[in-house]
Amino acid sequence: MFEINPSNARQWSRIGSRGVFGQAILAVAEHYPDMMVMSADLGNSSGLDRFKKTYPNQFLNIGIAEQNMIGVAAGLAKEGYNVFATSFAPFIAMRAAEQVRMNLGYMEMNVKAVAIGSGVSMAFLGNSHYGIEDASVMRSIPNITVVSPADCAEIFKTVQAAAKAEGPMYIRLTGAVGNPPVYTEDYSFEIGKAVVLREPAEVTFIAAGSMVYESLEAARLLEQSGIKAGVINMHTIKPLDIDAVESALQHSKVIVTVEEHSVIGGLGSAVAEYKSSKRNTPPQLIIGLPDKFDVTGDYKFLLNHHGLNASTISARVLSFLA
Amino acid sequence: MELTEIQNMAKTMRHKILEISHVCNQSAHLGGGLSMVEIMAVLYGRILRYKPNNPRWENRDRFILSKGHGVLGYFSAMLVSGVIDEETYKTFKTNESDLIAHPVMNLDLGIESSNGSLGHGLSMGIGIALAAKKKQRDFNVYVYMGDGECNEGSVWEAVMSAAQLGLDNLTAIVDYNKLQSDGDARQIIDFADFAGKFKSFGWDVKEIDGHEIAQVVDAFESPREPSRPRVLVAHTIKGKGVSFMENNNEWHHNRLTKANYELALAELGLSLEGTGV
Numbered sequence: 150m151f152e153i154n155p156s157n158a159r160q161w162s163r164i165g166s167r168g169v170f171g172q173a174i175l176a177v178a179e180h181y182p183d184m185m186v187m188s189a190d191l192g193n194s195s196g197l198d199r200f201k202k203t204y205p206n207q208f209l210n211i212g213i214a215e216q217n218m219i220g221v222a223a224g225l226a227k228e229g230y231n232v233f234a235t236s237f238a239p240f241i242a243m244r245a246a247e248q249v250r251m252n253l254g255y256m257e258m259n260v261k262a263v264a265i266g267s268g269v270s271m272a273f274l275g276n277s278h279y280g281i282e283d284a285s286v287m288r289s290i291p292n293i294t295v296v297s298p299a300d301c302a303e304i305f306k307t308v309q310a311a312a313k314a315e316g317p318m319y320i321r322l323t324g325a326v327g328n329p330p331v332y333t334e335d336y337s338f339e340i341g342k343a344v345v346l347r348e349p350a351e352v353t354f355i356a357a358g359s360m361v362y363e364s365l366e367a368a369r370l371l372e373q374s375g376i377k378a379g380v381i382n383m384h385t386i387k388p389l390d391i392d393a394v395e396s397a398l399q400h401s402k403v404i405v406t407v408e409e410h411s412v413i414g415g416l417g418s419a420v421a422e423y424k425s426s427k428r429n430t431p432p433q434l435i436i437g438l439p440d441k442f443d444v445t446g447d448y449k450f451l452l453n454h455h456g457l458n459a460s461t462i463s464a465r466v467l468s469f470l471a
Numbered sequence: 472m473e474l475t476e477i478q479n480m481a482k483t484m485r486h487k488i489l490e491i492s493h494v495c496n497q498s499a500h501l502g503g504g505l506s507m508v509e510i511m512a513v514l515y516g517r518i519l520r521y522k523p524n525n526p527r528w529e530n531r532d533r534f535i536l537s538k539g540h541g542v543l544g545y546f547s548a549m550l551v552s553g554v555i556d557e558e559t560y561k562t563f564k565t566n567e568s569d570l571i572a573h574p575v576m577n578l579d580l581g582i583e584s585s586n587g588s589l590g591h592g593l594s595m596g597i598g599i600a601l602a603a604k605k606k607q608r609d610f611n612v613y614v615y616m617g618d619g620e621c622n623e624g625s626v627w628e629a630v631m632s633a634a635q636l637g638l639d640n641l642t643a644i645v646d647y648n649k650l651q652s653d654g655d656a657r658q659i660i661d662f663a664d665f666a667g668k669f670k671s672f673g674w675d676v677k678e679i680d681g682h683e684i685a686q687v688v689d690a691f692e693s694p695r696e697p698s699r700p701r702v703l704v705a706h707t708i709k710g711k712g713v714s715f716m717e718n719n720n721e722w723h724h725n726r727l728t729k730a731n732y733e734l735a736l737a738e739l740g741l742s743l744e745g746t747g748v
Contacts, residue, residue, distance in 0.1 A: 206605070212635070217594045217628035224598015227584075228606065247588060248625070252595065255585050256576050 158330035161301035165326035171196025223252030238264035238280025253317035268409030285414020299361035323358035343393035350377035366459030504543025537592020538617035590623025619651030634673035637698035681705030
């Protein structure tokens with residue numbers, strides 16, 4: 150269906166997460182005749198233009214009405230459709246939060262809610278369009294799996310796994326055009342099972358989404374300073390892979406969670422919640438977006454502004470260790 | 472069911488509503504339950520296709536109680552039509568019961584969806600109706616809403632969407648009893664010409680007296696206009712059938728004491744004796 154290799158990885162990176170999501174859903178759809186893809190009038194911005202043309206009967210633009218979209222998605226799912234409902238992060242995770250709660254959480258309808266362009270990847274569209282708190286909101290609703298793929302290859306893997314999985318899910322896409330790949334060769338992906346990219350060590354990064362790559366780079370920088378660092382790709386934020394967290398706790402002097410999400414309620418919180426009841430565990434450095442509606446700018450600028458790049462991350466770790 | 476049988480069913484439902492409201496010994500949504508009785512009797516006595524012994528039957532019509540607090544009108548209809556049994560009914564509002572103040576999805580009990588938060592049911596109904604169309608299945612979808620519920624913006628997202636999708640297998644009912652939790656709906660959000668609003672959105676509108684069984688039956692059974700969702704704008708009386716509850720919002724959510732229960736029964740021509748209480 151798709152092959153993870155250096156050439157494809159480079160190409161996907163150029164296309165960016167939205168475009169790759171569109172490719173992934175297009176590739177997966179041929180195996181799922183009961184798939185329905187919905188948009189609240191953001192189909193073209195969500196990389197779904199080719200899907201619309203190829204599967205016009207399996208695409209539905211419900212109009213600019215995210216609450217209705219989630220309800221209709223649930224009704225379709227109730228009658229056996231495999232539904233992907235897409236919008237931008239705040240519109241799906243917060244505008245329609247209670248629809249997600251009732252239909253996906255409470256009734257466990259088989260709907261995959263896909264947040265296109267979460268984190269600060271919407272750049273100049275501003276805070277109205279950013280996904281700062283979405284993982285926090287979605288994670289607190291019972292029954293909902295929350296997945297945040299690390300790169301474009303993992304978007305393919307996630308879409309493929311989501312189509313196969315029965316039950317509600319929130320898929321949070323971060324990254325934009327040009328985000329470097331984490332994966333250039335095939336690997337085993339399973340929802341709920343973290344991927345150890347570098348074995349847990351003195352410092353262990355637990356990261357999700359766009360911050361997996363930055364954490365890998367930060368680990369390399371730390372190594373140059375003589376500090377061994379591990380990296381875990383915690384693509385599934387809920388349910389948290391406890392075994393992976395445990396192994397980090399056992400091997401590390403410090404745990405560093407890194408996410409393109411508020412420091413409140415996301416991956417950092419999930420790890421801290423688990424860790425809080427364990428004795429003799431290492432301290433945790435929670436790195437993410439601040440709890441504020443901050444300045445806007447281009448994506449790269451914003452990541453740098455918030456210190457979400459390898460050099461700032463490694464510097465913060467060094468000063469924490471000092 | 473013939474009209475007189477439906478009339479009798481409605482009477483039995485009122486009796487069962489009063490009985491359980493007294494027996495549960497807690498406040499219950501009596502007013503909005505009683506305003507539903509004739510429409511629910513018509514639905515469960517005549518209109519809906521279902522098999523009481525096979526609640527998961529694929530071709531059943533789907534009923535969604537979007538005004539989720541209307542469970543007294545809903546559970547009593549399911550009881551009288553044999554979808555749920557007396558034993559289950561009597562668990563209403565007891566700890567860990569399947570039957571509480573709002574529907575909790577339970578296909579084995581014939582409850583299609585969880586509701587309670589207003590403004591959700593029509594969207595789900597649209598999804599189900601759309602799925603039926605796409606899969607060429609001939610069941611129908613019925614969504615029962617309250618007039619107060621239509622304050623919710625999500626209702627109107629769904630109203631526009633159902634018309635756009637041409638869902639002539641979808642019927643909504645608006646229980647236009649003109650009272651909501653805090654009082655007179657006309658002083659809160661005045662829908663005035665409710666029917667006209669739905670018409671302007673492209674719906675096939677039947678404006679009826681929701682307590683006149685013949686009108687309710689005709690509204691449900693009149694031929695469908697192709698590609699148009701249907702709505703029954705049903706003028707009803709909150710608390711219908713019990714004079715001291717009618718149009719009296721103290722009975723939106725209240726406890727039915729023994730004295731009031733006896734008074735109410737007497738109005739229905741029933742007495743406490745032989746009711747098992």
